[in-house]
Amino acid sequence: MTAATTIDPVDTVTASRGPAEQDTILDIRNLQVFYATPTGDVRAVDNVSFKVQRGEIIGLVGESGCGKTTTAMAILRLVQPPGRIAGGEINLDSVNLADLEGDDLRETRWTKLSLIPQGAMNSLNPVMRISSQIKDTIRTHEGRISNRELKERILQLLQLVGLPSRVYDMYPHELSGGMKQRACIAMAIALDPVLVIADEPTSALDVVVQRVVGETLLDVKERLGVSMIVIGHDMGLMAQLVDRLAVMYAGRIVEFAPVESIFNEQLHPYTQLLIESIPSIKEKKPLKLTEGLTHDLRTHMQGCIFQLRCPHVMDICREENPPMRALRSRHETACHLYDDDGVRLH
């Protein structure tokens, strides 16, 4: 991007679309997902915009109910009624997923983007062998393939995620939790997608297996150059895995920055409280972030969404919704606490 400024104006158009733009795999613009309830729409995801570059891992963190999983389900077009995508664009490889219907949508699924599910325990069909579950995916999208070729390919996938080849003939209940999760990872990369969404890939696993699954994901990314969105609460996993971290609160992204940057300096008061609430073995600190004070998601809130819980709330926070601004290099935050140069006001 810096090179673009030195190139003459004619080339600027192509140059500014240069590496960064072309390498954008996923471009989400003003995504809105609402859940219909008898007393009005719950705005589960409200005006979320972000981009994912090729080969990049994005982390999506935030408390339960903040819209992380809903965002992921919206990208996969798996929002179940009464939920619906109320607006926005989901551009994956310059195709707007939000517009796809029927067979177009079905054919895009798994070939372009796949899912590593949250509950790996129950995400595999209990009455089908692991191999059959991978087979039906490949056959559905690629048509007739000889059994021998298919078997070879599946064994390769299993090897890639560190599973022994005997898993091929096994049923899900014969695998441990970590093995099931790795089988899910093998399935997710079977069709070489450009984007993999991992929804809390390590929840319900013990710490050692969490670490192993994290390493498997990283290894898969390195080898295949696939982009990932990893959703989770586990800050340790995020630190191990992701390039950039997005912090969500009440259906919006409040802070988005490279992971080192965010661990060094949290700009948004919510992120500060979130990081502070990670238990420490050195000191017993009181929990500053309290539960149950999120505003009613059915009403549109005047001003900042975090004003009810924010320790630094100012008058302007009740009036104006803070826009996302890059306050540090590549470090964006939606907060009135800083001026345009990123200097904290009080």
Add this chain to the structure above:
Amino acid sequence: MSELTLGYFLRRLGMWLLTIWIGATLIFTIPRLAPGDPITAMVERMIQQAGYIENSADLIEAWRARFGLDGPWHVQYRNYLLSMVRVDLGYSLANFPARVTDIIGRSLPWTLGMVSIATILSFCAGNLIGALMAWRRVPAAIRNILPVSLTFTSIPFFMFGILLISFLAFKWKIFPAFGNYGRGVEPGWNLDFILSVLHHGLLPVLSIVVTSMGFWALGMRGMMVTTDGEDYMILANAKGLRSRRIFWFYGIRNSMLPQVTALALNLGAVAGGSLLVELIFGYPGLGYFLYQAIISADYTVIQGIVFMLIVGVATAVLILDLLYPMIDPRITYSKGQA
């Protein structure tokens, strides 16, 4: 999945034999606990009808010997078990010298044919309707029509049978009112006979199917709704599988398991449960003869048919035990988890 082992098969076969033995013993015991005995009762009935019978005491003795009812109970029991093993169920009391095995042999194929076809049809139709009622991708218009097909579930099947006879057989004369095949048709593998059998069997089958379909449909709908909420259904959608494949291989396949158990138990009870249907349609099956035996106090026939029912249920459970691990891989043939 561990393979079907000889040990497992023998264990299950042992259970099967044990069940039948206990059943046979109960059949042997219960009539003997009741006061009086069938021979005396029958001879007394004959005396009432005829006024007087010479040497009635000798007659009773002779018949008791003929039916194996003399001698101490353990001798009787041994002879009884031996005859059961030889599938010799003795003679009918009411229609002597008809053999019980002949009566059963004549009626069993009709019952098995008619009722098991009805049960299987009802099972398939009911489960499909139930699954479609729970499947969200079915157009709402069709999903709203489906429950209408279950209206007749609340009517007892014999009532529905009477309804069918009075309209389709008596009023409009489209179907025969009774029997298993028409007069003047030569039984055998010829088209006339087969058509006649189908023609006669349709109404009884219909009355069972229409009234029992709802049982399967409601069970299936509940299971399907549960299955649809499972994580693997979400993943199946995310995988971009065709809707039809998800419906059959992910939805129905997983929802079927409890339904299959119920089917096996139903098949076992097929003969007994069809009693009223066979009676209404004058269909000469097991249930029909059971009814005849009961009203004429024909103990040996009752015993024989009840024994057949016990064998039927035990065999169905045996087959289910052998099949279940193939349907659900989480159930294994191994000893520890059986």
